Amino acid sequence: VDDVVAAAPSEKQKVTVSGDKHDGEGGHDHAHHIPHRVHNEEEESWVQGFVWNMVGYLIIIIPASFLIRMVKNSNFKEQGGQGKWYQLLTCCIFGNEASPTGNKRSIFPCLSGDTTTATAIKLATCTIGLQVSYLTWGVLQEKVMTHKYGEGTQAVKFKNSEFLVFMNRIAAFIVAGLYIQITRSGQWNGPFYRFSFASLSNICSSWCQYEALRFVSFPTQVLGKASKMIPVMIMGRVVSKKTYQYYEYVVALMISVGVSLFLTATGSDKHNSTETTVSGLILMIGYMGFDSFTANWQSHMFTEYKVPSMQMMFNVNCFSCLFTSVPLLISGGMTYALAFMMVHPSFATHVGIISLTSVTGQMFIFYTLAEFGPLVFTTIMVTRNMLSILLSCIIYGHVLTSQAALGVSVVFCALFLQIYAKYRIKQKKSQQVTNPREQSDMA
Ligand SMILES: Nc1ncnc2c1ncn2[C@@H]1O[C@H](COP(=O)(O)OS(=O)(=O)O)[C@@H](OP(=O)(O)O)[C@H]1O
Numbered sequence: 001v002d003d004v005v006a007a008a009p010s011e012k013q014k015v016t017v018s019g020d021k022h023d024g025e026g027g028h029d030h031a032h033h034i035p036h037r038v039h040n041e042e043e044e045s046w047v048q049g050f051v052w053n054m055v056g057y058l059i060i061i062i063p064a065s066f067l068i069r070m071v072k073n074s075n076f077k078e079q080g081g082q083g084k085w086y087q088l089l090t091c092c093i094f095g096n097e098a099s100p101t102g103n104k105r106s107i108f109p110c111l112s113g114d115t116t117t118a119t120a121i122k123l124a125t126c127t128i129g130l131q132v133s134y135l136t137w138g139v140l141q142e143k144v145m146t147h148k149y150g151e152g153t154q155a156v157k158f159k160n161s162e163f164l165v166f167m168n169r170i171a172a173f174i175v176a177g178l179y180i181q182i183t184r185s186g187q188w189n190g191p192f193y194r195f196s197f198a199s200l201s202n203i204c205s206s207w208c209q210y211e212a213l214r215f216v217s218f219p220t221q222v223l224g225k226a227s228k229m230i231p232v233m234i235m236g237r238v239v240s241k242k243t244y245q246y247y248e249y250v251v252a253l254m255i256s257v258g259v260s261l262f263l264t265a266t267g268s269d270k271h272n273s274t275e276t277t278v279s280g281l282i283l284m285i286g287y288m289g290f291d292s293f294t295a296n297w298q299s300h301m302f303t304e305y306k307v308p309s310m311q312m313m314f315n316v317n318c319f320s321c322l323f324t325s326v327p328l329l330i331s332g333g334m335t336y337a338l339a340f341m342m343v344h345p346s347f348a349t350h351v352g353i354i355s356l357t358s359v360t361g362q363m364f365i366f367y368t369l370a371e372f373g374p375l376v377f378t379t380i381m382v383t384r385n386m387l388s389i390l391l392s393c394i395i396y397g398h399v400l401t402s403q404a405a406l407g408v409s410v411v412f413c414a415l416f417l418q419i420y421a422k423y424r425i426k427q428k429k430s431q432q433v434t435n436p437r438e439q440s441d442m443a
Pocket of ligand 1: 168291
């Protein structure tokens with residue numbers, strides 16, 4: 001066990017207070033001092049990691065898709081049948097028909113109603129819920145990855161962030177399962193296997209993000225994460241044929257610029273002055289692509305199959321547990337983490353607390369996606385780091401630099417523009433309804 005604890009199988013990144021991940025042992029110094037050849041080797045290591053992950057996923061995907069194809073091509077459903085296996089297979093491959101009205105059961109039943117006030121309260125709840133959950137999650141995750149477990153010279157750090165991702169997914173799966181069981185709200189709408197697409201892309205986006213941070217500079221990280229709204233809009237066109245108004249693209253661009261200006265002005269790059277390499281760019285593009293697909297696919301599944309948000313959380317995390325456990329088992333990360341837990345019981349407690357904050361975060365993610373769609377969700381996630389830093393500046397009385405103040409102003413102007421444009425569109429629509437003849441004459 002000591003050997004396992006002393007030598008982690010994979011050196012991963014720490015996670016900063018805001019939830020951003022950064023390089024392990026002083027990433028920037030490391031990057032500057034290692035000879036070029038070693039740096040190249042390090043660059044190649046992500047490709048290897050990627051290949052191993054893919055092998056792990058394909059072990060599940062190939063037989064599963066073969067089975068799905070076989071069942072679909074047979075007259076399995078027409079033949080009918082009974083028994084648990086028949087029902088399980090039917091649910092996984094065909095799913096139930098969604099009721100036309102959908103299931104209105106909500107995780108927050110007190111937040112019902114479609115009036116402007118009710119919507120504003122729902123939006124505020126989602127923003128605060130995501131903000132509090134992911135702020136706590138970020139702080140705890142950083143503590144666990146930087147904390148030394150053990151006494152004196154024997155003290156060691158835990159170095160496998162993939163295990164933390166696995167634990168977050170399993171906790172979310174259990175909590176959503178218990179909720180469905182207790183409230184008897186199970187809704188097996190739509191083919192179950194289709195939820196695996198969002199799970200796989202979520203895991204890939206998380207992996208790309210962790211890996212990318214070893215190869216991108218601080219401004220590139222900030223720019224990449226702050227510009228996430230634009231790929232979400234593009235992906236929305238591909239996945240759900242969604243069209244966006246021009247002003248929405250302007251708002252997305254303004255928020256990207258504003259958040260980038262703010263975070264580069266306030267963020268310290270002492271942890272990461274790595275230069276951006278081609279690998280870093282590829283991984284960052286991978287992160288944005290997978291991340292935007294995840295939110296859009298989830299939103300598509302909500303619309304198509306009217307799944308309640310806790311059911312979506314259960315379905316997606318069921319696959320996530322499967323997809324994260326296989327690479328962990330293959331790489332030896334699982335054995336390492338379990339051994340670490342046995343040697344350091346306090347580590348197990350810390351992981352449990354992180355998982356709980358991740359569970360509340362996920363409850364808000366799925367609720368926000370179901371209620372407001374992928375663009376509003378991404379807007380909240382993109383602005384959340386800026387809002388938390390801004391809040392701490394206000395609380396501790398720190399003065400903002402002019403660049404940071406400009407960034408905040410641009411973001412707030414963008415949000416105001418969005419609210420105003422939506423209000424105008426709503427007003428025009430209601431005028432058209434009350435006075436259709438006048439409107440058509442004017443046209
Ligand atoms: N759509 C969707 N569905 C499920 N889970 C999601 C989704 N979007 C983000 N996440 C999870 O939220 C955690 C923070 O994500 P990000 O670092 O990308 O957030 S941010 O927008 O950059 O602030 C991160 O958790 P970890 O993977 O455990 O690190 C993401 O996986």
